[in-house]
Every structure is written in C-alpha cells, then in structure tokens.
Amino acid sequence: ASCSVWCRRHLCVSVRRLQDSMSAWVIDQYGTNEVLRVSDEIMTPTIHLATEVLIKVEAASLNPLDISMRGGYGAKLLKLRREPLSVMQKGSEFPLILGRDVSGVVVGCGSQVTHFAPGDEVWAAVPPWKQGSLAEYVTLNEYEVSHKPKSLSHTEAASVPYVAATALSALVNAAGLSRDNCSDKRVLITGGSGGVGTFSIQLLKAWGAHVTVTCSGNAEGLVRGLGADEVVDYTAGDVAAQLESTEKFDVVLDNVGGGDTERWAVGLLRPWSGAKYVTLVTPLLHNADSAGLLEGVARSGCNLHNKAMQNLVSRGVFYRWGFFAPDGPALDEVSVLVDAGKMLPVVQACFPFSQVPQAFQKVEQGHARGKTVIRVA
Numbered sequence: 001a002s003c004s005v006w007c008r009r010h011l012c013v014s015v016r017r018l019q020d021s022m023s024a025w026v027i028d029q030y031g032t033n034e035v036l037r038v039s040d041e042i043m044t045p046t047i048h049l050a051t052e053v054l055i056k057v058e059a060a061s062l063n064p065l066d067i068s069m070r071g072g073y074g075a076k077l078l079k080l081r082r083e084p085l086s087v088m089q090k091g092s093e094f095p096l097i098l099g100r101d102v103s104g105v106v107v108g109c110g111s112q113v114t115h116f117a118p119g120d121e122v123w124a125a126v127p128p129w130k131q132g133s134l135a136e137y138v139t140l141n142e143y144e145v146s147h148k149p150k151s152l153s154h155t156e157a158a159s160v161p162y163v164a165a166t167a168l169s170a171l172v173n174a175a176g177l178s179r180d181n182c183s184d185k186r187v188l189i190t191g192g193s194g195g196v197g198t199f200s201i202q203l204l205k206a207w208g209a210h211v212t213v214t215c216s217g218n219a220e221g222l223v224r225g226l227g228a229d230e231v232v233d234y235t236a237g238d239v240a241a242q243l244e245s246t247e248k249f250d251v252v253l254d255n256v257g258g259g260d261t262e263r264w265a266v267g268l269l270r271p272w273s274g275a276k277y278v279t280l281v282t283p284l285l286h287n288a289d290s291a292g293l294l295e296g297v298a299r300s301g302c303n304l305h306n307k308a309m310q311n312l313v314s315r316g317v318f319y320r321w322g323f324f325a326p327d328g329p330a331l332d333e334v335s336v337l338v339d340a341g342k343m344l345p346v347v348q349a350c351f352p353f354s355q356v357p358q359a360f361q362k363v364e365q366g367h368a369r370g371k372t373v374i375r376v377a
C-alpha cells in the first residue's frame, strides 16, 4: 500500500481513482483451453516507472503466439526477460494474462510521460514478457504506445498493433526496406492471408513495392483486395514450380516457415544482389524451452549462423530471422497511413469478453483471414 501511495504522489501526473482489482482472463498453469479462467480479483496494474502509462482496455486481439504461450511456449526466455532474479522459481509468472494487442484510453501517466495525457485514445502491442491485454487495464512504457488512428473504432484498431510491429521489424530492420526504397522492389509474402500477411501486403503496396503472395485459393479475393499484384495458391501444387518462370524477388517475408518453405523460398531470390530471406518462424523460443536457456540460445545462434553462411556463400542471398519489437513511433507512421485511407484493418471475427475461450478456439483452428478481436469494455 505504501508503494502505491508513493507512486501516486511522486510518479503519476494523474491517475483517476481506480478499483484495486479488475476483471481479466488469466492462466494459472500452461495447458489447453481449459486453463483459461476469468476473474474479477486480479490486481489492477499501477504505474511503477515515471515513463509508464496506464491504459483502460477497450479492445484486444489474439495472435498465434497467445495459443502457443497458453501451452507454455517461450516460458523460459520470457521469464528471464520478465523477472531475471526469479527465473529458476517455478510458476512465479502466474496468474498470467495473455493478449498482445490493445486499443483503449489512457487513464494515468507517469511524471515523465510527455506524449500522452489522460483521455487520449491509444493503440499498442503489448510485449510478450508483460502482462497482456485480456484485462480491463494494462500498463506500458510510453515508447510502446501510439495515438490510435482517428478513423478506426477500438475494435478495428485492436487488430493491428502486434502484426504491424512484427511486420515493420521484419521488413525494415531485417529486410532493409523503407517507404523510400521500395518502388523497384519485388517482394514475396508467404502466408499472405493471416494477420502479418494482410498487414504486410498493404504496407508494401503503400510504399510502392511489387507484391506476390502465397495463400489458399479461397483467400485470393481478400489478398487481391488488399493490393497483392500476383497470387499463388499453395494448395494447387508446388509453389516454387508455379513461380519458376517469374522474375526473381528482392525480399521474401516468410510467415509459414518450416524446412520445406525455407528451401524453395530462398531459391526464388535474386542472387548476389543483396536480396534477403526473412522468416518469422524461428526455433529460438522452442529451443530454449526444450534444451534450457543457455544451450537453447547457443543452439539457435549456431543454427542461424550456419544457415546465414550457407545461403550467402552458395546462393548469394542473406538469411535472417524476424522478430516482434515494441515500437510506438512506428505505429504513429501506420496511424498516418490508416487515416489517409491507405491501409485497412482486417477483422475476421469479434468476440465479447465473456467468450475469450471461444476466441482462442477459433484462432487455434488456423486458416486465419486477418484477425480475431475481443471487445473488452
């Protein structure tokens, strides 16, 4: 209690008086959908750092990562990031709140927060090492948050941040693309019909790239509607064979992964021209879970190094892993594109807060066509 009083006096410019407890969907152990539990007695987060903002969640969304994390995926590495001093302590992360996207309203700001004020409508991707957005309130650092596009409802806005931050990190940091260098670039996106794919198509088209997409035949209308120039139906036969006679690519963004996709996709890149293969499906967290932190990370590092060297020497292409990275300023740029009508949210399904387990079930079934959103407030 004394900490909370200190926080209120010294850190918070303004926090509306909140209840000490809030509603949230939590898990107390890893497992299948049965481990999800709703509770009204989860402690409302408070502002611990002067740079934090407290957000009242209006809408959240689910990502494949939520399904994996519910089952314990990434537990070891995420715990190391979350609470390094108790990394060996079993179960200290529970009750754990999942949910990586938030659209909501700022209700409190730390004393050093400069870009936000109570009442601001914001959107953000919640890093997987923080308590998630399937709750009434979430706390984030100012640099992770951005003003929500005015043209979107909270439900629409919640479908964007996590896939946007991931796509931007992969396309900008790993693939070296930007709005200023895309006009002569040919990009192949595998898994174009999902969350990351539907966002990446629109971003790359807004930046002027030529975009080819792989997806199921029944998603062709969706991805063409978002701007894809060429579409390959991976269910209709060998993708590499279907793309054999087309011009080579400068970048492949692989949202599907697996040894098979990786093998043929790197072969479609323009050799010795700086072309890059970036996959979002990496073994890093899985290796840390199965082999332990040190060995798992070391094994992943060797794996990445070997593949990078092999592809560079034998094919003249760069091989890279892409990762989500929290980035409020990057979301500011997306906000501008959205409000200019250059990007649309792709919401496939929306569930009320009472039906979070049904939403998990839907995402777990796969075959996403955009995003699954949860209306929280």
Ligand code: NDP
Binding pocket: 063, 064, 065, 163, 166, 190, 191, 192, 193, 194, 195, 196, 197, 214, 215, 216, 234, 255, 256, 279, 280, 281, 282, 322, 323, 324, 366, 367, 368, 369, 370
């Ligand atoms: P989604 O589940 O939203 O989308 C996946 C899409 O791929 C679906 O539309 C699916 O539809 C389609 N698909 C499945 N198999 C194939 C195939 N062989 N060829 C082409 N399309 C296929 O996932 P996200 O877009 O959110 O994420 C994509 C991947 O990136 C996931 O594996 C996710 O875990 C990973 N990821 C990694 C991050 C990181 O930090 N490294 C961050 C975010 C995501 P259908 O089956 O009907 O064809």
